[in-house]
Amino acid sequence: MKVIHQEAVEWVEELTQKCQPDEVVWIDGSEEQKEQLEEEAFATGELVKLDQGKWPRGVYHRTDPRDVARTEESTFICTTLKEDAGPTNNWMSPLTAYRKADEVLKGSMRGRSMYVIPFSMGPVGSPFSKIGIEITDSIYVVLNMIIMTIVGEEVVTELGTNGIYTKCIHSKAGLDPKKRLILHFPEDNAIISVNSGYGGNVLLGKKCLALRIATHQARNEGWLAEHMLIMGIEEPNGRIQYLAGAFPSACGKTNLAMLVPPRSMQSKGYRIWTVGDDIGWMRIDTDGGLWAINPESGFFGVLPGTNEKTNPNAMATMRKNSIFTNVVLGEDSDIWWEGCDWEPPQPAWDWKGRPWKPDMKDESGVPIVGAHPNSRFTAPISQNPSSSFRREHHHGVQVTAILFGGRRARLAPLVYEAFNWQHGVFMGGIMASERTAAQYGAIGEVRRDPMAMLPFCGYNMADYFEHWLRMGVRMKRKMRPRIFHVNWFRTDENGDYLWPGFGENLRVLEWILARCRGEVEATSTPIGYVPRPEDLDLDGLDMSETVVKDLFQVNHQDWLEEANGIEEFFKQFGDRLPTEMWAQLEGLRRRLDVMEER
Numbered sequence: 292m293k294v295i296h297q298e299a300v301e302w303v304e305e306l307t308q309k310c311q312p313d314e315v316v317w318i319d320g321s322e323e324q325k326e327q328l329e330e331e332a333f334a335t336g337e338l339v340k341l342d343q344g345k346w347p348r349g350v351y352h353r354t355d356p357r358d359v360a361r362t363e364e365s366t367f368i369c370t371t372l373k374e375d376a377g378p379t380n381n382w383m384s385p386l387t388a389y390r391k392a393d394e395v396l397k398g399s400m401r402g403r404s405m406y407v408i409p410f411s412m413g414p415v416g417s418p419f420s421k422i423g424i425e426i427t428d429s430i431y432v433v434l435n436m437i438i439m440t441i442v443g444e445e446v447v448t449e450l451g452t453n454g455i456y457t458k459c460i461h462s463k464a465g466l467d468p469k470k471r472l473i474l475h476f477p478e479d480n481a482i483i484s485v486n487s488g489y490g491g492n493v494l495l496g497k498k499c500l501a502l503r504i505a506t507h508q509a510r511n512e513g514w515l516a517e518h519m520l521i522m523g524i525e526e527p528n529g530r531i532q533y534l535a536g537a538f539p540s541a542c543g544k545t546n547l548a549m550l551v552p553p554r555s556m557q558s559k560g561y562r563i564w565t566v567g568d569d570i571g572w573m574r575i576d577t578d579g580g581l582w583a584i585n586p587e588s589g590f591f592g593v594l595p596g597t598n599e600k601t602n603p604n605a606m607a608t609m610r611k612n613s614i615f616t617n618v619v620l621g622e623d624s625d626i627w628w629e630g631c632d633w634e635p636p637q638p639a640w641d642w643k644g645r646p647w648k649p650d651m652k653d654e655s656g657v658p659i660v661g662a663h664p665n666s667r668f669t670a671p672i673s674q675n676p677s678s679s680f681r682r683e684h685h686h687g688v689q690v691t692a693i694l695f696g697g698r699r700a701r702l703a704p705l706v707y708e709a710f711n712w713q714h715g716v717f718m719g720g721i722m723a724s725e726r727t728a729a730q731y732g733a734i735g736e737v738r739r740d741p742m743a744m745l746p747f748c749g750y751n752m753a754d755y756f757e758h759w760l761r762m763g764v765r766m767k768r769k770m771r772p773r774i775f776h777v778n779w780f781r782t783d784e785n786g787d788y789l790w791p792g793f794g795e796n797l798r799v800l801e802w803i804l805a806r807c808r809g810e811v812e813a814t815s816t817p818i819g820y821v822p823r824p825e826d827l828d829l830d831g832l833d834m835s836e837t838v839v840k841d842l843f844q845v846n847h848q849d850w851l852e853e854a855n856g857i858e859e860f861f862k863q864f865g866d867r868l869p870t871e872m873w874a875q876l877e878g879l880r881r882r883l884d885v886m887e888e889r
């Protein structure tokens with residue numbers, strides 16, 4: 292592979308001096324090179340070759356037990372001014388950050404190889420796309436990047452002699468959690484990640500480039516980089532309309548994007564086309580509409596709970612050429628996770644590498660899970676049976692509706708619609724969700740996660756809201772997507788989910804699209820438009836009237852308390868918060884007052 296980008300070559304040379312690897316290997320994305328790296332990793336135990344009958348070209352990897360999810364406390368936005376990172380991000384001055392990183396990087400690759408991965412986020416040559424070069428000392432990272440991004444010759448060609456790219460540096464170093472740093476330099480278009488080997492911390496094209504750095508670029512260039520799934524819904528008449536949806540980590544994006552319609556809707560002729568499950572880049576095109584691409588080429592999806600019933604398309608996607616991280620490994624080279632379709636292999640080892648049997652309990656009688664709750668598969672998006680034919684299109688797909696959602700046991704109805712774009716931005720801005728295993732922290736605790744971007748917005752979130760408001764103004768009124776909020780996770784007093792979820796969620800999407808076409812009425816409530824029960828197709832669901840009522844309930848007292856929480860959240864942004872957001876909160880409180888008077 293010939294690299295003619297002199298500046299990039301010099302940068303790699305400089306890093307070679309700093310990190311002192313035994314050798315430097317440019318990754319060309321070829322099958323031969325991939326196989327060779329796999330063989331090397333099998334030999335050292337970094338990877339385990341799986342039963343090739345059941346998992347053709349499948350490999351297994353276990354990360355350090357202290358390194359199994361994104362670490363937000365070691366993630367920093369390094370801008371000259373602290374205010375530019377805003378109150379919701381960790382900030383470090385670029386000078387300090389480079390110095391700290393240098394200390395770790397110095398000699399960090401001794402005895403290892405340094406891999407140089409030129410990659411493209413998005414179709415090569417598309418006006419949407421961005422190029423990065425990731426330096427890493429992990430074969431696991433290389434193999435994941437080959438699946439998750441476009442890697443190889445065509446990227447180097449596109450880069451030419453002076454193309455722009457994001458500098459992405461990763462070193463496992465000593466995997467010391469105390470010295471872990473995930474540093475973003477939006478002003479320099481650069482990322483440095485040290486002392487981790489897992490997921491979003493190290494696959495630098497994903498959360499670091501495609502969200503934290505891209506949000507910064509998107510604001511300057513007038514587009515949106517979002518933590519969103521993108522899917523097409525084909526109706527019985529053949530029309531396909533596209534939705535983009537932001538849910539916090541481990542809150543159902545992958546599952547929704549790949550859903551299989553329930554039998555009753557399948558037979559009517561509904562069909563789903565998956566464009567992406569985690570990241571959406573959206574631009575206003577010359578038609579005044581919002582167009583979206585998925586810059587990723589693979590899925591890095593949650594495994595526990597994934598099976599033929601909940602997500603058959605994911606099961607088919609990971610059948611071959613996939614990487615399985617932190618699940619149970621059997622002596623027979625089979626794998627297992629909680630909620631999969633088969634019996635656990637025996638003998639077997641858990642995600643920590645300890646001997647493991649089903650129904651094992653610790654000293655206090657708590658069951659020991661075999662797979663880590665954030666264990667994941669990496670699989671090529673092209674292997675998804677519902678993969679959209681427009682996935683690689685340079686202009687992507689036109690977005691008809693935007694969904695925001697989270698895990699709310701009580702507050703939020705199954706679905707409701709914003710009154711208009713500004714109200715929709717407010718709706719996204721006040722999103723909150725119960726914490727999951729995708730990041731370190733107290734699981735179940737409700738935290739504000741505006742637009743599912745709390746951990747991923749690379750600049751001051753107040754400016755981010757302003758940017759969203761402005762994007763709405765720039766779109767043509769008729770083309771502007773309508774904004775909705777969904778909550779698949781409402782529970783009854785026993786803590787059981789009221790809504791069956793998964794494929795059945797299509798029933799809600801059907802209503803959403805009907806609203807976008809102006810075909811159904813809705814009930815106006817203080818928080819937005821809620822469906823009239825008769826407008827939702829609940830055929831074959833066997834759902835009692837009380838459950839339906841509970842699903843759509845808007846509790847006055849709960850929302851008043853929520854308004855106080857929102858006020859607290861908004862206050863931290865001071866003067867920088869757009870006045871529109873305060874006006875929206877006032878509007879919500881006023882409508883709640885009217886509701887009480889009735």
Ligand code: GTP
Pocket residue numbers: 538539540541542543544545546547568569591592593595596597601729779780788791792793796
């Ligand atoms: P990231 O990849 O972390 O950004 O997450 P994601 O939003 O893609 O989450 P994913 O679809 O992998 O869902 C994670 C968890 O939510 C799994 O445990 C699923 O079983 C569960 N889940 C997904 N959809 C539904 C649903 O409709 N209802 C219920 N009850 N659970 C769901």
Ligand code: SPV
Pocket residue numbers: 360361489490491492497498539540541569591729730
């Ligand atoms: C998330 O946490 O939102 C993920 C997984 O999609 S990771 O790539 O690890 O960030």
Ligand code: MN
Pocket residue numbers: 518539540541569
């Ligand atoms: Mn995600």
